[in-house]
Structures are given as structure tokens and as C-alpha cells.
Amino acid sequence: MEQQGSSSTSSTDNDATSEVMPVSQPVRAKSLLRANLEKSRGVLQSRMPNIKVFSGTSHPDLAQRIVDRLGIDTGKVVTKKFSNLETCVEIGESVRGEDVYIVQSGSGEVNDNLMELLIMINACKIASASRVTAVIPCFPYARQDKKDKDFVPDLSTSRAPISAKLVANMLSVAGADHIITMDLHASQIQGFFDIPVDNLFAEPAVLKWIKENIAEWRNSIIVSPDAGGAKRVTSIADRLNVEFALIHKERKKANEVASMVLVGDVKDRVAILVDDMADTCGTICHAAEKLLEAGATKVYAILTHGIFSGPAISRINNACFEAVVVTNTIPQDGHMKDCPKIQCIDVSMMFAEAVRRTHNGESVSYLFSNVPY
Secondary structure, three states, X not given: OHHHHHHHHHHHHHHHHHHHHHHHHHHHHHHHHHHHHHHHHOOOOOOOOOEEEEXXXXXXXXXXXXXXXXXXXXXXXXXXXXXXXXXXXXXXXXOOOOEEEEEOOOOOOHHHHHHHHHHHHHHHHOOOOOEEEEEEXXXXXXXXXXXXXXXXXXXXXXXXOOHHHHHHHHHHHHOOOEEEEEOOOXXXXXXXXXXXXXXXXXXXXXXXXXXXXXXXXXXXXEEEOOHHHHHHHHHHHHHHOOEEEEEEEEEEEOOEEEEEEEEOOOOOOEEEEEEEEEOOOHHHHHHHHHHHHOOOOEEEEEEEEEOOOOOHHHHHHHOOOOEEEEEOOOOOHHHHHHOOOEEEEOOHHHHHHHHHHHHHOOOOHHHHOOOOO
């Protein structure tokens, strides 16, 4: 009888166990499934702990787009100028132990914006921020990356400045621990820093735009307006499986092109000019004329940083472009109103994803060849 009782007790225990297990397994499976779905869709938490994103005055719209995607609010900061035009920055909330990101592009009043960024970095650093990352969509002074007579033709190269190196030193001394930027004029600028630099590429977003907006893209040819952009152009041409060409130019002085020679066959093709930046647009406008003379059916220009200073807008309006496509690393609303040919690609999701991955200690290399959704 005792054996039967014990056996009945054990059987009851087994039944209880068998009853509990099927309940817990579906719950666990459901939670795992939910976690995987959230991860695959890139659903962000409404609140990312220990992170603060501050915006400088150069591009508040881009900073707002970044924080909207992250599901957080921009940090409180007050920027003002004294009567003698000195910049004053006051951080309006605690950053002690926080992972701080400061969004400031090298556009508009470049010197003022650079100084503002340096002061913001230093203000956060001495307020005991755990880490300060400068998010600089368009890196200032990037064209002055070597001793070059192109910019100061009447001087010896031995007396030309390397201002990009100076800016790198200033950012490091101010207290920056990490730099996130996009399409540096020369990727070797990363070597000017002793801190990590993530140089994102606009190429994935450019490829997406070409496939969605140029119907004849399979009959296109990717053209670099100078020899320095050959590597960028060949990469895009390989991804699209089309041919490429380049234009060799010689300058008399900065922002003025003396002569251009086309290398490649563009006859009866859609020519797509690709460059990292356009300032006065003399180069790309001359290049567009050269391409039409060589028999191109249409000419597009795709640029990462649309600076558009001086006579740039009037030149584009008078040029033969179907469209001039730029990213929003620099504010473009005013330019788009003045020139209907200018179109804008939003790259805020790439910066937001870079911030999220950096904050969570994840790899950023996925962004080098993919556009996050």
C-alpha cells in the first residue's frame, strides 16, 4: 500500500510537471519571437538609457531627424553670442556619466560653427560626461588635407597649411572621444586623429536613389569630375554593373578650372556625375557641358555635400542637368527653393543608426554597404 501511495504521489508530481511545462514553453517561445521580430524590424525602445544627443546651430533639422528615429529628445542647450561675437554655450541638463553625441555640420558660418562645436565638446567633457562623440556630417576644412598649390598657387607648397590636421588636433584637445562623419574629402584624414573615426558613406543611399529615380540607369555611365574621385566612381559602377569614365582637370587657382579632358565613352548614354562635394559648381557645370558635347543623352549630378556658395545656384540653373542630387549633411531647404533642379536624399537614418550601434557597442560596418530601414 505504501508503494502504491508513493507511486501515486510520484505520478501526481509527474502529471503536475507535465502540466506546467507546456504552459511555460509557449510563453518563452512567444517572448523570443517577439524579441526577434523587434530586432529584425529595428524597433527602438522609447527611451535609450544613458544617452544624450545635443544639436549645434548649424543643422538643427538633421539633429531632430536623428533623435526622432532614436525615439529620444534632443538635449537642452543654449547657444548665444556676446556683443563682441564671442560664442557662449550652456548645457541645460546633467551629462554626468552619460554617452553624449553632439551634432554639428561644417556648413554656413564654418568658423563660428566649428568654435561652437569645440566649446560644446569641452563643456560636456568637464561636466563629467562618460564619452563625447562629435557627429560632423560635413567635415570642415577637409579640402586642406595636404600641402597643395591648387589653393594658394602663388606660394611654395612648403608654406601651405594642412588645416584638416589642425581641426583634428583641436577636436581631440577639446575632449572628443570619437568622431562620426560622412564621405571625407580624403579618407586619409582619419589618420590625422588618435581617436576612433567612423567615416560613413553616402554610396548605399546614392545607389538606392539611382535605381528608383533614373529609369535608364542600366544604360548609364558613372563619371568622376576629377581623378581624385575615381575610386568612389568605380565602386558605384561595380555595384550597378555599368561602365565608368573620368574627367581630368587642371586648375589655375582655387575654384577655377583651366582645362578638362574626358577619358571614356559616354555617347548615347545617361551620364551620372558623382563627387563628394560641390562648392561654386564650376567643375561639375563644365563637366556637364563636356559630357553633352561627347554625346551623352542626359546628365545627372550626385553630390554628398552640396555647399553651393557664391554663383553656384545660378550656374546650376543655367546648366544642362536633369537633376542635381545632394544629401542633407548640409541644410538644403533654401537651395531647393532657389533652384528646382536640386533634389535631396535624407541620410539622417544612417547617422541615427551609427549613433545607436556605437552606443550599444555594435558594429557599424553594416552601414558601409546598406541603408537602414
